[in-house]
Amino acid sequence: MATIKDVAAQAGVSVASVSRAINDPSSVAPLTLERINSVIRKTSFAPNKLARSLKVQTSKSVAVIVPDISNPFHLKIIKGAEAVLSAAGYTLFIMDTEENAEKELRNLRDLLDRQIDGLVYIPVLTNQRLPRVLAEARIPLVVVDRSLGEDHDTVLSDNFGGISLLLSHLAEKGNRRVALIGGPETSRLGRERNEAYRVLVRKYHLEDNPHLVRSGEFTIEAGFRLARELIDENLAPEAVLATANLLGIGALKAFRELGFKVPQDLELVVFDEMGDLVDPPITHVRQQAYEMGAQATRFLLERLQGQPGSPRTVLFEPLLYLSSQNKT
Amino acid sequence: MATIKDVAAQAGVSVASVSRAINDPSSVAPLTLERINSVIRKTSFAPNKLARSLKVQTSKSVAVIVPDISNPFHLKIIKGAEAVLSAAGYTLFIMDTEENAEKELRNLRDLLDRQIDGLVYIPVLTNQRLPRVLAEARIPLVVVDRSLGEDHDTVLSDNFGGISLLLSHLAEKGNRRVALIGGPETSRLGRERNEAYRVLVRKYHLEDNPHLVRSGEFTIEAGFRLARELIDENLAPEAVLATANLLGIGALKAFRELGFKVPQDLELVVFDEMGDLVDPPITHVRQQAYEMGAQATRFLLERLQGQPGSPRTVLFEPLLYLSSQNKT
DNA sequence: ATGAAAGCGCTAACAG
DNA sequence: CTGTTAGCGCTTTCAT
Numbered sequence: 001m002a003t004i005k006d007v008a009a010q011a012g013v014s015v016a017s018v019s020r021a022i023n024d025p026s027s028v029a030p031l032t033l034e035r036i037n038s039v040i041r042k043t044s045f046a047p048n049k050l051a052r053s054l055k056v057q058t059s060k061s062v063a064v065i066v067p068d069i070s071n072p073f074h075l076k077i078i079k080g081a082e083a084v085l086s087a088a089g090y091t092l093f094i095m096d097t098e099e100n101a102e103k104e105l106r107n108l109r110d111l112l113d114r115q116i117d118g119l120v121y122i123p124v125l126t127n128q129r130l131p132r133v134l135a136e137a138r139i140p141l142v143v144v145d146r147s148l149g150e151d152h153d154t155v156l157s158d159n160f161g162g163i164s165l166l167l168s169h170l171a172e173k174g175n176r177r178v179a180l181i182g183g184p185e186t187s188r189l190g191r192e193r194n195e196a197y198r199v200l201v202r203k204y205h206l207e208d209n210p211h212l213v214r215s216g217e218f219t220i221e222a223g224f225r226l227a228r229e230l231i232d233e234n235l236a237p238e239a240v241l242a243t244a245n246l247l248g249i250g251a252l253k254a255f256r257e258l259g260f261k262v263p264q265d266l267e268l269v270v271f272d273e274m275g276d277l278v279d280p281p282i283t284h285v286r287q288q289a290y291e292m293g294a295q296a297t298r299f300l301l302e303r304l305q306g307q308p309g310s311p312r313t314v315l316f317e318p319l320l321y322l323s324s325q326n327k328t
Numbered sequence: 329m330a331t332i333k334d335v336a337a338q339a340g341v342s343v344a345s346v347s348r349a350i351n352d353p354s355s356v357a358p359l360t361l362e363r364i365n366s367v368i369r370k371t372s373f374a375p376n377k378l379a380r381s382l383k384v385q386t387s388k389s390v391a392v393i394v395p396d397i398s399n400p401f402h403l404k405i406i407k408g409a410e411a412v413l414s415a416a417g418y419t420l421f422i423m424d425t426e427e428n429a430e431k432e433l434r435n436l437r438d439l440l441d442r443q444i445d446g447l448v449y450i451p452v453l454t455n456q457r458l459p460r461v462l463a464e465a466r467i468p469l470v471v472v473d474r475s476l477g478e479d480h481d482t483v484l485s486d487n488f489g490g491i492s493l494l495l496s497h498l499a500e501k502g503n504r505r506v507a508l509i510g511g512p513e514t515s516r517l518g519r520e521r522n523e524a525y526r527v528l529v530r531k532y533h534l535e536d537n538p539h540l541v542r543s544g545e546f547t548i549e550a551g552f553r554l555a556r557e558l559i560d561e562n563l564a565p566e567a568v569l570a571t572a573n574l575l576g577i578g579a580l581k582a583f584r585e586l587g588f589k590v591p592q593d594l595e596l597v598v599f600d601e602m603g604d605l606v607d608p609p610i611t612h613v614r615q616q617a618y619e620m621g622a623q624a625t626r627f628l629l630e631r632l633q634g635q636p637g638s639p640r641t642v643l644f645e646p647l648l649y650l651s652s653q654n655k656t
Numbered sequence: 657a658t659g660a661a662a663g664c665g666c667t668a669a670c671a672g
Numbered sequence: 673c674t675g676t677t678a679g680c681g682c683t684t685t686c687a688t
Contacts, residue, residue: 001465003681014659019683029657044464049441050387051681054378054664061442069422070403078397082424086431091438094397094422096410103414110419113377114389136372137329249605256607277577277606279584331665342675347667357673379665382680659688664681671676 002043011039022047053115061091062300063111064120064293065104069096073245073272073289074122077144080293081120088301090117097124105131112137118300120293123148125187125218140303142296146189147313153303154313155296159189159271162285162318163196163243166269169283169320170239171204175267178206179237181226181247182215190215193243193271211235216247223250231258238267245272248282263323273321285318292316330371339367350375381443389419390628391439392448392621393432397424401573401600401617402450405472408621409448416629418445425452433459440465446628448621451476453515453546468631470624474517475641481631482641483624487517487599490613490646491524491571494597497611497648498567499532503595506534507565509554509575510543518543521571521599539563544575551578559586566595573600576610591651601649613646620644 008015013032020028021036028036039045053059064081066074078094085092093116097104104124108131111119119134119141130148134141142153170178180197183190194215201208214229216222223242227250230237240255242248248270252262260266263280270284295314336343341360348356349364356364367373381387392409394402406422413420421444425432432452436459439447447462447469458476462469470481498506508525511518522543529536542557544550551570555578558565568583570576576598580590588594591608598612623642 004683005681015682016659016661016684017657020658023683027657032657044461046437046441048382048443048681049438050378050382050443051664052683054376054382054666054681055683057664059378069397069406070400072398075398078424086434091442094424096406096422106414109374110377113374114419115376115378133372252605275603275605277580277603279607332667333665343666344668344676345674348674351667355673360673376665379680380667382665382682383667385680657688660686662683662685664683666680667678669676669678672674 001048002045004045004047007036007039007043007045010043011036057115058117059115060089061093061116062118062120062297062304063093063095063116064122065095065097065107065111066122067097067099067104067124069094071245072275073145073287076289077120077122077293077296080290080295081297082293083290084294084297084301090301099124105133108133112139118304120144120296120300122146125184125189128188140300142299142303144292144296146187150311150313152311153296153299154311155292155299156313156315157287157292158315158317159192160196160199161315162271162287163193163241164200165285165318165320166241166271166283167197167200167204167206169322170241170267170269171206173267175239176205176207177209177212177236177238179212179230179235179240180214181223181230181240181242181251182213183218183243183247185215187218190218190243197241197243212237218244218246220246220250220253223247223252224254225250227251227254228258231255231260240266240268241271242268243271245270245274248272248274248284252278252282271318281321281323283321283323285320287318288316329376330373332373332375335364335367335371335373338371339364385443386445387443388417389421389444390446390448390625390632391421391423391444392450393423393425393435393439394450395425395427395432395452397422399573400603401473401615404617405448405450405621405624408618408623409625410621411618412622412625412629418629427452433461436461440467446632448472448624448628450474453512453517456516468628470627470631472620472624474515478639478641480639481624481627482639483620483627484641484643485615485620486643486645487520488524488527489643490599490615491521491569492528493613493646493648494569494599494611495525495528495532495534497650498569498595498597499534501595503567504533504535505537505540505564505566507540507558507563507568508542509551509558509568509570509579510541511546511571511575513543515546518546518571525569525571540565546572546574548574548578548581551575551580552582553578555579555582556586559583559588568594568596569599570596571599573598573602576600576602576612580606580610599646609649609651611649611651613648615646616644 008018095107122144144155182194214226336346423435429452450472472483510522542554
């Protein structure tokens with residue numbers, strides 16, 4: 001690889017001039033500039049960003065770290081982030097922690113050691129507060145989807161609002177016995193949605209029955225198992241609310257296996273989308289993932305540009321998508 | 329951020345000793361080591377990888393650059409790469425080119441300027457050969473899924489074999505009139521699969537009719553449009569083969585909209601998986617994506633360790649997944 | 657407008 | 673075993 005030194009030598013100027021030619025062309029005489037540029041072209045010289053970053057103490061890069069890159073929700077957050085970031089001339093590094101706290105930590109360390117300027121951060125579930133490394137690093141970051149408290153810029157979905165859309169839809173259609181397949185009470189996200197269900201069941205005058213409430217991990221398996229439980233125990237719900245797409249997928253599989261037609265025999269509504277090939281489509285709320293990623297990144301860029309101010313939190317409203325076909 | 333200098337000062341030693349304590353602990357006296365480590369802990373010092381990389385001329389990082397991160401096939405390649413890479417102590421940077429050649433070029437430049445050591449490369453469709461920047465960079469790379477010629481380590485799916493599995497399955501079930509919804513003839517991948525269809529139609533004694541052959545972009549829209557064409561023109565195929573998941577998705581949507589029950593009225597088989605929520609499931613072949621990503625990365629690591637030898641190409645056999653429910 | 661020189665944080669001879 | 677020093681490739685005063 002050619003270095004700035006090589007270019008300088010071949011152009012018969014000092015390295016300083018080459019550097020200027022690249023970073024502030026107007027500050028070098030037209031003729032010298034021409035000579036330098038021609039050498040740059042000839043050698044396909046490209047400045048070593050490591051060296052540059054080391055010198056200027058900023059890498060013009062940010063990372064987005066997500067728990068599960070195969071989750072369409074996270075994916076769209078990434079896409080949103082990527083869009084505003086590349087427009088701002090930053091490079092985006094994507095890291096997948098696979099819902100694994102250890103791996104998250106390793107990734108964080110690595111990113112920080114590589115001197116990223118900022119971070120769009122979707123924490124692994126188990127973390128209830130900012131990892132120590134991150135706190136010490138003191139780089140701008142914005143937390144997305146899973147809150148870590150009021151100390152950081154945060155972009156969230158309105159979970160309560162989302163559950164409300166789903167339940168009010170079911171209530172309007174005349175359902176009274178609506179079961180919940182929820183996430184873990186130990187995670188903030190799981191608890192928040194479950195709690196919303198509990199509160200809203202009353203508001204919409206649905207049957208308030210603890211046996212209708214099931215919770216487990218945010219996995220397909222848990223969704224499958226909890227759905228079976230509901231049926232096996234003869235609880236005969238008219239409708240089921242799953243608070244995450246993985247839970248919904250598992251539940252749908254279980255119902256189908258048990259011979260229930262969804263939604264004819266049993267209506268299923270889901271928080272998050274399940275893919276548009278499910279036929280007939282499932283009523284669900286969709287988080288504004290792309291927009292959330294974009295907004296988070298805008299916040300981040302502001303901080304990177306030195307904008308001060310206390311941490312902000314913004315809530316995005318999930319959007320309701322009705323299945324065209326209704327329960328008969 | 330603390331630097332190695334700070335640590336040295338606080339521990340009352342030279343920076344060299346600190347460096348040794350980190351990179352070759354056995355080479356420093358136990359007592360000094362203890363003293364240094366304690367300071368490191370106290371200050372949560374972490375070596376600046378930019379500086380280290382600049383010095384040692386290797387960044388211990390590789391990138392995987394994919395055309396579409398929301399494609400499950402690409403996603404699994406990433407996961408496979410990630411697994412073997414992190415085991416080898418490398419950091420993986422994921423870049424999404426969004427099937428956009430310009431964006432790919434920008435990403436490549438950026439990655440190279442950041443001194444990545446190697447690359448797992450799934451080229452954007454339109455590229456028929458290695459981009460100039462990459463060729464000049466002379467870093468180890470392995471091409472996946474879309475061949476760029478015999479000059480590089482390459483990991484591919486056996487497209488011919490995959491199509492063969494699908495067509496022989498249809499033939500065995502007694503279908504004779506099998507239409508093709510294929511990708512663009514202008515892309516190597518599209519052409520290869522279409523050509524396989526043409527050859528194999530004869531082998532399996534299926535109807536050899538040019539009107540049954542349609543091709544377009546690898547998009548949902550194209551799949552939808554081509555499927556409609558087949559129906560609108562009264563070609564009455566007994567079965568349809570879509571050569572990519574996006575084409576399959578589009579076709580399935582079209583058939584459903586037109587009132588066809590799949591597979592009862594019309595069987596659809598697809599190259600690549602369409603998600604396991606499609607009900608009833610669609611017969612398809614699945615590429616060994618995870619394994620391909622892993623293998624590609626193993627090749628790459630070998631090259632990074634200096635293993636010489638001429639470029640290798642390995643072909644992975646797609647696997648057939650039968651829908652449980654058969655056409656009646 | 658241009659060059660010399662210092663330094664970003666680290667590693668690796670080399671000397672002792 | 674430890675310290676001194678040069679240098680990775682670049683930017684940026686400070687002179688000229």
